[in-house]
Each structure stands twice: as structure tokens, then as C-alpha cells.
Amino acid sequence: MPKFPLDNSFRFRNQKETMSKIVSVSIEMLLEKLASEAVVLFARRERIHDYLVQWKKTLEKIKAVIEDAEEKQTREESVKMWLYELQNLAYDVEDLLGEFETEALRRKLLLEPAAADHHQPSTSKFPKFIRTWGTNLGLPSIKLDYKVVSKVEEVNARLQDIAMQIQPLDLREKYGGRSKRFRQRRPTTSLVHEAKVYGRSKEREEIVELLLKEDGTSHNNNHFSVVSIIGMGGLGKTTLAQLVYNDSRVQCHFDLKAWTYVSQDFDIIRVTKSILRSVAMGIVDHNDLNLLQWKLKKQLFGKRFLLVLDDVWNENYNDWIDLSRPFQDGAPGSKIIITTRNADAALIMGTVQAYPLKGLSNDDCMCLFTQHSLETRDFSMHQPLKEIGAKIVIKCNGLPLAAKALGCLLHGKYDPSDWESVLNSRIWDLSQGRCDIVHTLALSYHYLSRPLKKCFAYCSLFPKDYEFQEEETIL
Numbered sequence: 001m002p003k004f005p006l007d008n009s010f011r012f013r014n015q016k017e018t019m020s021k022i023v024s025v026s027i028e029m030l031l032e033k034l035a036s037e038a039v040v041l042f043a044r045r046e047r048i049h050d051y052l053v054q055w056k057k058t059l060e061k062i063k064a065v066i067e068d069a070e071e072k073q074t075r076e077e078s079v080k081m082w083l084y085e086l087q088n089l090a091y092d093v094e095d096l097l098g099e100f101e102t103e104a105l106r107r108k109l110l111l112e113p114a115a116a117d118h119h120q121p122s123t124s125k126f127p128k129f130i131r132t133w134g135t136n137l138g139l140p141s142i143k144l145d146y147k148v149v150s151k152v153e154e155v156n157a158r159l160q161d162i163a164m165q166i167q168p169l170d171l172r173e174k175y176g177g178r179s180k181r182f183r184q185r186r187p188t189t190s191l192v193h194e195a196k197v198y199g200r201s202k203e204r205e206e207i208v209e210l211l212l213k214e215d216g217t218s219h220n221n222n223h224f225s226v227v228s229i230i231g232m233g234g235l236g237k238t239t240l241a242q243l244v245y246n247d248s249r250v251q252c253h254f255d256l257k258a259w260t261y262v263s264q265d266f267d268i269i270r271v272t273k274s275i276l277r278s279v280a281m282g283i284v285d286h287n288d289l290n291l292l293q294w295k296l297k298k299q300l301f302g303k304r305f306l307l308v309l310d311d312v313w314n315e316n317y318n319d320w321i322d323l324s325r326p327f328q329d330g331a332p333g334s335k336i337i338i339t340t341r342n343a344d345a346a347l348i349m350g351t352v353q354a355y356p357l358k359g360l361s362n363d364d365c366m367c368l369f370t371q372h373s374l375e376t377r378d379f380s381m382h383q384p385l386k387e388i389g390a391k392i393v394i395k396c397n398g399l400p401l402a403a404k405a406l407g408c409l410l411h412g413k414y415d416p417s418d419w420e421s422v423l424n425s426r427i428w429d430l431s432q433g434r435c436d437i438v439h440t441l442a443l444s445y446h447y448l449s450r451p452l453k454k455c456f457a458y459c460s461l462f463p464k465d466y467e468f469q470e471e472e473t474i475l
């Protein structure tokens, strides 16, 4: 029997947070299920469709405020209880819809031969029989178990009750469903303090080499090619891109350079404007995309340009095609560097060279950590802290963001007991103050698909390194 050791080093801060994440994913999954053809057809047939339409509307309303509830639950017991009731209800609704699906399937199997006699073409993925059953075939309706009917009514009453509490609990909608937290990442710039960057010389050389290389042929009829730096949040992608961007060989090689912070909110006008501002060094005060693109095209025409698109999340091919229109007429050898956590986004952008970034070496991580904790490059002046410090650095696992964040937490602290407490704490317990790890990595969670979100939230309930059996997992 296969066993899976669990490395859930990054988890939600606590069980409460895990619970609320499961609730919001459950609601999304229920909405999907309510829209499924099998459930809809079954419900119509059984005259419970009106209930389901109402549930969909109510769940949408609840979904809009769930993020606010997630935030308020830590302060307000009543909101915590509300989320708890909601989760229980979500499980019951899921079971009920599952029963509908099973029943629909059972009926299909029971009556399929009859349906096969009606040779009518169907475009639906769901068997035609379910759609026509009981009407075209003149078959008697199989009565819904009264228990199911009363369950539907009970669920309906609970759902309405939960929805009615939204106002008294003062739960509010957040930015059209998107969290403020995810909107507030600070834009990056091309400036870097090189002396405070540790390691990365090999990576820098390799990327500079890729940039200076004359590709010879054009890629997809473009004169530019795309180099993607790919890796998890906080790994140092932006930092590496900054090093490369400011490299003197790169400075000399390209006629024009631009640095643009893209972020999760891909806005073609903002991005185009930002590139144009960099290459034209002028004021760009209008929002006409057509005009902006023509101006940019003119600026790039015949020039060998380097463009950094930092922090790309967008996987929409058409957005990329639209954005890249003005880039087509640059001189051969033009390059675009993108930094992204998302390998699919890199693919969409026609990456010619993917550069998967690895973590820092232990030594470099140590320098980074001591820089931020002790303002030195090692422990020579602080021997009593050396052993604990080394263990904290191992805990960072080569992730610069972690080394920096934990270093900052210990800045100005020289008592070994403070260091011990950081060593023995869980990273997500430390991260509510100055330490920004969870905030940064939570973005990656936000972008997981719904089923993966649920898996992630579920796994985070287990203790770290817990070995579980495949059969034990119930999702």
C-alpha cells in the first residue's frame, strides 16, 4: 500500500485559517456542481429545480463575503461560528448533490436500452435519456424518496438562515471577490544594491550569455525571444533579473531597455504605458491603447531592445499577443526577460529559454541571514549565536525570502533565547509581524485550481512529516 510522507512545511497559520480556506473552496465547488448538467436535469425532473436556482444565488451571495468572514473570524466568535455552520452545510449539500448524480446515473443505466431505441442525434455530453426521460418515453416518474425531499427542504432552510446572518454580522463584499491583500504588492524596480546580493554569480553569467547570444533566426517571425526565470515565490527571480538588467555587458549590448512590473492584475494599458515611459522617457498621459501601441512600436522600430516583464501571472495567450504587437519590429537579437512562478505563463509567452531558478547555497543563505540579523556577513563576532543561527538557516532551505524575513525578525536581538524561539517556531506563526513569508506565498495558493486548493487545505490539517495512507484520504 503506498504511503505518502507529507512535507507541508508551508501551511495555513492555524486550523481556523485552514477551515476558512476549505469553506471558500467548498462553496466554489458546490457552485460548479449546481451548474452541472446531470444535477440540473435531475432537479428539473424532480421539480426541485427552483430550490437549486435559489441555492446558487444564495451561495454566490455568501461567496462574495467569505473573504471578509475569513478576516473577521479571528476577532469575532459569532463569525467563526457562522463559518463553521457554513462548512457543515456545504458538506451536506455536497452529499445531497452527489446523491442526485448517483440517482441520475442509476436511472440512466436502468433505462438506457429504451433510450437507445430513439435514434436521435445529441449534442449534449449528458445522456439524452435523462433529458427526455419521463416525457418523450412516457415512462412513470420514479418518486423521489421522501427523505431526500425533506433533506432538500432542511438544507434550504439552513442555507437561507446562514444567508440572513450576513447583514447582522456585517459581512461585506470585497473588491468584486478579489482580496485587497492581493492588490497591494509593491511594484518592483530595476534598481538593486549589488553588494547586498549573495551568490547568483553563476546564474547571472548564464542569463547574460543567453541575452547576448545572437539567435540568428527569428522565433515565430518575431525579432525578439523570451527568456523566462521561473521559480517559487521569494526564490530571488526579481533579484536575479535586476542583476542581469544592470550588468555592464547588457547595458552596452542593447539600444533600449525597459523594466515593467506586471503583477497579477494584468492591465495591458498600464503595462504598455510603463514600457513606453521607460523607452521614450517622456510623459505618457493618455489611455488610448491604439495610440500607445503605435508610439511604442515607433520607439522600438529597428532597435535592439531588452524588456523585463517582472512578476507575470497571466496565462491568457491573447493578452500576450495583444501586448507583444509593438515588439515585432525591434532589431533582431531583442530580448524579453520574464520572471514568473508559473511555468504555464512562461510557455504562453513563447519562451525560448526557460531558466528554472534554484535556491541559494547554504553559505549564501547564511550571509543573507546574518546580514539582516547581525549586519555582518558571518557569526565571527557572535559565536554564541552561531550554532542556533546555522540551524535557522537550514530551516530556510535556500529560500532568500525566508532567510531575509527570519533575519529581520532577529535584527538587534543578541539573546540566544530569542534565537531559540525563532528556531523552534513554525514559520507561519512568525509571519504575522515583520516577516512576510506567508503573505508572499499565499499568492501561489490563491492561483491553484479549485480541486488543488481543496487538496492543499486538506493536507495542511496533518502534522508535518505525517505519513498517511492513500485510503485514509477522503476528499
Ligand SMILES: Nc1ncnc2c1ncn2[C@@H]1O[C@H](COP(=O)(O)OP(=O)(O)OP(=O)(O)O)[C@@H](O)[C@H]1O
Pocket: 196, 197, 198, 199, 200, 231, 232, 233, 234, 235, 236, 237, 238, 239, 240, 311, 339, 340, 341, 360, 368, 400, 401, 404, 440
Ligand atoms: N541572492 C540574494 N541575495 C540577497 N537577497 C536576496 C537574494 N535573492 C533574493 N533576495 C531577497 O529576497 C527577497 C525575495 O526575492 P525576490 O523578490 O527576488 O523573489 P521573487 O522570486 O521575485 O519572488 P516573487 O515570486 O514573490 O516575485 C527580496 O527581498 C530580495 O531582496
Ligand SMILES: [Mg+2]
Pocket: 237, 238, 239, 310, 311, 339
Ligand atoms: Mg519577483
